Amino acid sequence: MSATQRLKEAALTALVALALAFPLLGFQTTDTGDGYITRFSWVAMATAAAFVGRILLGLVPQRFHLHQYATRYTALPGGRAVTLAAAALILFAIVLPFSPFGSRRTIDLATLALIYVILGWGLNVVVGLAGLLDLGYVAFYAVGAYSFALAAEWYGLSFWEMLPVAGIVAAIAGILLGLPVLRLRGDYLAIVTLGFGEIVRIVLNNWSAVTNGPNGIGDIPRPTVFGMPISPGAPAGVTSFNHFFGVEYDPLQRLVWLYYVCLAAALVINWFSLRIRRLPVGRAWEALREDEIACRALGLNPHTIKLTAFATGAMIGGFAGAMFAAKQGFISPESFNFQESATVVSIVVLGGMGSQLGVALAAVILATLPEFGREFAQYRMLFFGAAMVAIMIWRPRGLFTMRAPSVRLDQK
Amino acid sequence: MTRDTLLTVDNLSMRFGGIVAVNDVSFTAYGHEITAIIGPNGAGKTTVFNCLTGFYRPSGGHLALNRDGKSLRLERLKGHRIVRDAGVVRTFQNVRLFAGMTVLENLVVAQHAVLTRASYYNFGGLLGLKSYRNAERAAIACAREWLDRIELTARADEPAGNLPYGAQRRLEIARAMCTGPRLLCLDEPAAGLNPHESADLARFLVAIRDRFGIGILLIEHDMSVVMGISDHIIVLNYGQKIADGAAAAIRHDPTVIAAYLGEEEDG
Numbered sequence: 001m002s003a004t005q006r007l008k009e010a011a012l013t014a015l016v017a018l019a020l021a022f023p024l025l026g027f028q029t030t031d032t033g034d035g036y037i038t039r040f041s042w043v044a045m046a047t048a049a050a051f052v053g054r055i056l057l058g059l060v061p062q063r064f065h066l067h068q069y070a071t072r073y074t075a076l077p078g079g080r081a082v083t084l085a086a087a088a089l090i091l092f093a094i095v096l097p098f099s100p101f102g103s104r105r106t107i108d109l110a111t112l113a114l115i116y117v118i119l120g121w122g123l124n125v126v127v128g129l130a131g132l133l134d135l136g137y138v139a140f141y142a143v144g145a146y147s148f149a150l151a152a153e154w155y156g157l158s159f160w161e162m163l164p165v166a167g168i169v170a171a172i173a174g175i176l177l178g179l180p181v182l183r184l185r186g187d188y189l190a191i192v193t194l195g196f197g198e199i200v201r202i203v204l205n206n207w208s209a210v211t212n213g214p215n216g217i218g219d220i221p222r223p224t225v226f227g228m229p230i231s232p233g234a235p236a237g238v239t240s241f242n243h244f245f246g247v248e249y250d251p252l253q254r255l256v257w258l259y260y261v262c263l264a265a266a267l268v269i270n271w272f273s274l275r276i277r278r279l280p281v282g283r284a285w286e287a288l289r290e291d292e293i294a295c296r297a298l299g300l301n302p303h304t305i306k307l308t309a310f311a312t313g314a315m316i317g318g319f320a321g322a323m324f325a326a327k328q329g330f331i332s333p334e335s336f337n338f339q340e341s342a343t344v345v346s347i348v349v350l351g352g353m354g355s356q357l358g359v360a361l362a363a364v365i366l367a368t369l370p371e372f373g374r375e376f377a378q379y380r381m382l383f384f385g386a387a388m389v390a391i392m393i394w395r396p397r398g399l400f401t402m403r404a405p406s407v408r409l410d411q412k
Numbered sequence: 413m414t415r416d417t418l419l420t421v422d423n424l425s426m427r428f429g430g431i432v433a434v435n436d437v438s439f440t441a442y443g444h445e446i447t448a449i450i451g452p453n454g455a456g457k458t459t460v461f462n463c464l465t466g467f468y469r470p471s472g473g474h475l476a477l478n479r480d481g482k483s484l485r486l487e488r489l490k491g492h493r494i495v496r497d498a499g500v501v502r503t504f505q506n507v508r509l510f511a512g513m514t515v516l517e518n519l520v521v522a523q524h525a526v527l528t529r530a531s532y533y534n535f536g537g538l539l540g541l542k543s544y545r546n547a548e549r550a551a552i553a554c555a556r557e558w559l560d561r562i563e564l565t566a567r568a569d570e571p572a573g574n575l576p577y578g579a580q581r582r583l584e585i586a587r588a589m590c591t592g593p594r595l596l597c598l599d600e601p602a603a604g605l606n607p608h609e610s611a612d613l614a615r616f617l618v619a620i621r622d623r624f625g626i627g628i629l630l631i632e633h634d635m636s637v638v639m640g641i642s643d644h645i646i647v648l649n650y651g652q653k654i655a656d657g658a659a660a661a662i663r664h665d666p667t668v669i670a671a672y673l674g675e676e677e678d679g
Contacts, residue, residue, distance in 0.1 A: 272538075279537040280527040283513075287521045290510035297465060297502050298522050299495025299591055405514040407552065409559075409568040
């Protein structure tokens with residue numbers, strides 16, 4: 001590329017930067033005077049930075065352009081490294097509460113991260129395997145959480161009784177969403193699912209007679225230890241965990257127990273996801289993602305495949321919702337806004353669609369990042385955006401691009 | 413030898429608005445035979461395929477497939493049912509493989525119906541029942557046979573999208589065969605192949621016909637393939653059938669020559 005060409009390109013970049021920076025950086029609202037002050041020096045700096053940055057980027061030799069590696073289909077290298085990494089992660093997760101990091105805050109955060117891991121794996125079925133972009137996934141999370149919270153409030157049902165029911169109710173919601181969108185694909189599907197997510201949230205917000213509206217539902221029971229609540233005292237006829245084992249009550253015990261419940265659930269769901277990929281339905285999902293017309297031509301019914309994908313993904317979302325309700329003890333529609341859906345989609349995209357380990361890592365990163373970033377809350381979104389752009393440039397297929405075949409020729 | 417009638421197409425018509433893509437076409441395809449459908453571009457060949465395989469609903473006419481003495485009406489079956497119940501399967505003009513999945517997976521996906529039944533609609537498979545494990549092993553064995561036939565055994569665990577074009581073509585045919593069809597519809601299988609590959613393909617198709625005794629319906633422009641292996645040729649032009657017969661007769665049919673080369677001027 002010639003020098004003039006480089007300059008031209010850099011000028012164009014600077015122009016775009018100028019157009020963006022002028023409204024975004026050029027004005028700051030204040031509570032005195034005109035209501036705003038101008039800071040055009042910032043605009044000038046941003047424009048100059050874009051100009052120089054583009055020129056510098058152009059000087060990077062071709063062979064360092066990483067994206068050329070990312071576009072081909074990659075066969076799976078070294079399954080052993082993945083297994084080792086996964087084993088190390090699980091081991092770390094098991095000992096975490098008893099490690100020096102096992103403070104109240106980290107355990108709480110780790111529980112939240114596990115819930116996001118489960119959500120990520122659930123959405124991974126829909127987006128990663130079946131290739132159906134679902135932007136309203138939070139709806140199933142909400143359905144799971146609310147079905148547990150309401151059943152607890154009305155009928156006094158416990159977490160363990162409601163966990164499977166929450167999954168089933170969410171799966172039914174998944175089929176209800178799936179039915180009208182069977183013929184939709186790509187962007188159109190994304191828009192409808194986005195609407196579905198909002199509908200669920202708005203219904204929860206406004207149907208006050210049932211959901212208590214924006215005030216939410218409180219006093220959601222915590223999971224018991226095989227029927228024994230973790231509490232200093234217990235109602236008549238019930239033995240508390242602390243009494244049974246003769247340990248002193250400590251609020252941390254509840255957290256640790258919930259953490260292990262979530263960890264166990266995550267492991268079960270991981271086993272389920274890995275297994276279902278090797279079943280006919282799992283392969284059909286992936287085939288649907290690759291080519292819907294070819295699916296039909298081979299006698300696979302695309303409608304059934306889509307519905308099973310939606311139902312399975314929703315069911316996992318429902319489990320996560322019940323666990324979230326048990327963790328918070330209080331839920332309101334506020335917790336199930338579009339931001340949540342966007343986060344879960346980011347987890348799946350960032351992690352590498354279809355990769356269990358990648359999704360888990362991305363979930364941990366995205367769930368804990370806001371907590372660690374509290375000090376620079378102002379720049380959090382900036383950092384997040386930059387990270388996403390970087391991923392899209394260098395690893396457009398996600399952190400982990402390899403895909404393990406569901407079946408190999410020489411397996412025994 | 414008596415011919416067993418496999419497919420009877422009666423007065424098939426397909427209109428798109430005012431355009432008549434297929435106009436009143438009738439023909440018969442037989443088991444143990446390769447039936448070629450030829451004709452200039454836009455003659456309506458692929459439209460016939462799309463009607464046969466449920467991608468279009470015909471505007472008129474009947475499509476009857478004989479299976480075990482019963483006659484199935486293809487135009488009344490849903491797209492995916494045509495493969496399962498009638499055993500009619502197709503390939504595409506532009507290869508449609510599951511590019512991100514491995515070669516072997518492509519062949520196993522095609523055996524979906526059998527595997528789903530063996531896994532008790534996946535629930536049995538989830539529990540790891542023996543019946544599913546056995547069925548999967550059988551599916552892999554079947555896939556391996558096809559891999560050997562199309563000489564792709566060594567690349568079984570590679571993504572199908574990485575294969576060279578000719579191999580992708582062969583894989584698509586093998587994948588269609590893994591559904592266990594009675595009528596195999598191939599839409600320009602030799603397109604983009606060099607003469608050597610085309611000759612290989614022709615031998616492959618003859619081998620499939622002789623080994624499995626199924627009917628093959630073939631759309632093809634490569635006349636060396638068509639004339640060499642077809643038991644029977646149907647010629648379409650502007651949506652109408654203009655000739656029907658054995659290769660030798662078609663080659664010298666004046667209407668066919670006119671359709672391909674244009675009419676001779678009076679002189």
